[in-house]
Amino acid sequence: MLTKRIIPCLDIKEGRVVKGIKFVNLIDAGDPIELASFYEKEEADELVFLDITASWEKRNIIIELAGKTAEKVFIPFTIGGGIRNLEDIYYLLRVGADKVSINTAAVLNPFLIQEASLKFGSSTIVVAIDAVKIDFDWEVVINGGRTRTGLRILDWAKRVERLGAGEILLTSMDKDGTKEGYDIKLTKIVSENVNIPIIASGGAGKPEHLYEVLVEGKADAALAASIFHKKEYSIPKVKEFLGKRGVEIRLAKEKVKDEKNNG
Amino acid sequence: MMVIVDYGMGNLKSVQNAFVKVGYKTVITDDPNLIKKAGAIVLPGVGAFRDAIKFLKDKKIDKELIDAIKAGKPFLGICLGMQLLFTFSEEGGLFDGLNIIPGRVKRFPASVKCPHLGWDKIKFTHNSNYNINPIFKGVLDGSYFYFVHSYYCEVNNPKIIYSTTDYGLVFPSSIWKGNLFGVQFHPEKSSKQGLRILKNFGELS
Numbered sequence: 001m002l003t004k005r006i007i008p009c010l011d012i013k014e015g016r017v018v019k020g021i022k023f024v025n026l027i028d029a030g031d032p033i034e035l036a037s038f039y040e041k042e043e044a045d046e047l048v049f050l051d052i053t054a055s056w057e058k059r060n061i062i063i064e065l066a067g068k069t070a071e072k073v074f075i076p077f078t079i080g081g082g083i084r085n086l087e088d089i090y091y092l093l094r095v096g097a098d099k100v101s102i103n104t105a106a107v108l109n110p111f112l113i114q115e116a117s118l119k120f121g122s123s124t125i126v127v128a129i130d131a132v133k134i135d136f137d138w139e140v141v142i143n144g145g146r147t148r149t150g151l152r153i154l155d156w157a158k159r160v161e162r163l164g165a166g167e168i169l170l171t172s173m174d175k176d177g178t179k180e181g182y183d184i185k186l187t188k189i190v191s192e193n194v195n196i197p198i199i200a201s202g203g204a205g206k207p208e209h210l211y212e213v214l215v216e217g218k219a220d221a222a223l224a225a226s227i228f229h230k231k232e233y234s235i236p237k238v239k240e241f242l243g244k245r246g247v248e249i250r251l252a253k254e255k256v257k258d259e260k261n262n263g
Numbered sequence: 264m265m266v267i268v269d270y271g272m273g274n275l276k277s278v279q280n281a282f283v284k285v286g287y288k289t290v291i292t293d294d295p296n297l298i299k300k301a302g303a304i305v306l307p308g309v310g311a312f313r314d315a316i317k318f319l320k321d322k323k324i325d326k327e328l329i330d331a332i333k334a335g336k337p338f339l340g341i342c343l344g345m346q347l348l349f350t351f352s353e354e355g356g357l358f359d360g361l362n363i364i365p366g367r368v369k370r371f372p373a374s375v376k377c378p379h380l381g382w383d384k385i386k387f388t389h390n391s392n393y394n395i396n397p398i399f400k401g402v403l404d405g406s407y408f409y410f411v412h413s414y415y416c417e418v419n420n421p422k423i424i425y426s427t428t429d430y431g432l433v434f435p436s437s438i439w440k441g442n443l444f445g446v447q448f449h450p451e452k453s454s455k456q457g458l459r460i461l462k463n464f465g466e467l468s
Contacts, residue, residue, distance in 0.1 A: 002430055003382045003407065040454055045382055071280050076409060076452045096276045098452065121310050123378050123411045166378060166411075195373070197380050220376065250382045250407045 001248045004214045005045035005221035008228045012051050015061040036073045042235040051081035063091050070096025078126055089116050093124055101169055103128035104142040107149055117164030127165040132173045138186050145173045154193050161194045172202040179205025187217035199223050207233055207241040214247055265468045266301035269293040270318040278307045281451035285458050287465035298327040303468030308343030312354040325361055332363055335442045337467040342412055345445030354414050365419040375431035382407040385426040385436045396425050396439045398463040406456050408448035
C-alpha cells in the first residue's frame with residue numbers, strides 16, 4: 001500500500017530559513033540544508049522549500065540552494081514561490097530539484113502547466129492552489145491571497161489536472177496559520193474530484209489534524225510548517241500517532257529494525 | 264568507469280549526487296564511444312518513453328547498451344530506465360523499447376490515482392536468504408522506497424522479478440537477471456535504503 005506522506009515546509013528568504021525555528025541541536029538553524037538533512041533523518045517523506053524572496057535580483061539564490069540541497073539530501077524536494085516561466089523551471093530541475101510548484105503564474109497563464117508538463121514530465125510539476133471559502137464553495141486566490149480570481153475551486157483543480165499537473169498542493173487560506181486544523185471539506189471535495197495526488201496545507205496544529213485531513217479529507221500527503229519547526233511535535237511522533245490509528249505510513253521503527261540487522 | 268546515460272531528460276544530477284555520497288565517481292554522457300568503454304552503466308529515468316527511446320536510437324546509444332548487457336557489464340535501469348529495456352510500451356501510443364527483457368509497459372488502471380507517487384513497500388519474491396540479489400544486500404523485505412510513475416512493467420518471464428509492490432495491482436518493483444538490474448523506484452531519492460542499493464551496485468563496478 002502506498003503510504004501517506006508527511007511533508008515539512010521551509011520558508012526561504014534570500015537563501016535562509018525564516019520563521020522561528022527552535023532546534024537546539026543545529027549549528028545554524030537558519031541553514032536550509034542543515035535543517036533539510038535533519039528532516040531527512042527524522043524520516044520526513046519529502047520537503048517543500050517555499051521561496052519568499054521579494055527582490056528579483058536575489059532570485060538566483062534559490063537555484064544555488066536547490067543545487068546544494070540535491071547534493072546533501074536524498075529524499076525528494078519541491079521548490080515553490082515566484083516561479084514565472086519555463087526557464088525558471090528548467091534551471092531549478094537541472095540543478096537537482098525534483099519538482100517545482102507553480103501558483104500565480106499558472107492562473108495567469110494556464111498553458112504554462114501544459115508546456116511544463118510536456119517538456120519536463122507531469123511528475124515534476126506541482127500546481128499550488130490557494131483557496132478561500134465563499135458561500136457554498138471555495139474561490140481560488142493568487143498573489144499570496146491578495147487577489148481574488150473568480151475561479152471556482154473544482155473548475156480550476158480539474159483544469160489543472162487536464163493540463164498535465166502531476167500533483168496539487170492545496171492550501172486553505174482561511175486555515176493557514178490558525179493551527180485549528182486543515183479545511184477537511186475543501187480537501188475532500190478536491191481529492192474526490194481529481195485523479196492526481198493532493199497535498200493538503202494550512203492549519204496543522206497537532207497530530208490529530210494530520211489524521212483528519214489524511215483520513216476524512218482523503219489527502220495523499222499533509223504539509224506542515226510550524227508544528228515541526230517549533231518542535232511541538234516531531235515527525236516520528238506524528239507518524240507513530242498516525243500509524244497506531246491505522247494510517248499507512250512509512251514508520252520510523254523500520255530504521256531501528258534495519259540498524260539491528262545490518263549493523 | 265561508471266557511466267550515467269544522458270538521454271536529454273531526467274534528473275541525472277541526483278543520481279550522480281547519490282553515487283558521490285556513497286563514494287563512487289560517475290560520468291554523465293550521451294557519447295556512444297564513452298558508453299562502450301564503461302565498466303558499469305546506469306540508465307536513469309524521468310521523462311517520456313517515446314522521447315527517450317528516440318534519443319537513444321538517434322544517438323546510436325541503444326546498440327551500446329544492448330552490447331554492454333550481453334558482455335556481462337553491471338547495468339542498472341532506474342524507473343523509465345528499466346522500462347526502456349522492455350519489448351514495447353503503451354505510453355503515449357505503442358513504442359518499441361530495447362527488447363532486452365520480453366514484456367510490455369502498461370498504464371495503471373483508472374481505479375487508482377496516477378502517478379503512483381510516494382513511499383511504498385517492496386516484497387521480495389523469494390522466501391529465503393538464498394540467491395540474494397547483490398544490489399539488495401542489507402535491504403530488508405518490506406522496506407520502503409520512493410516511487411513516481413504512471414506506467415508499470417509486465418514481465419513475460421516471472422522468474423526475473425525480484426520484488427513486487429502492490430498499487431491496485433501487483434507489479435514488479437525490481438527485476439534481476441545476472442548482470443542486469445532494474446528498479447521501478449528511485450534509489451537516489453529513497454534516503455538510506457536507496458543509497459545502500461547504489462553502494463551495492465557501485466561495488467559491482
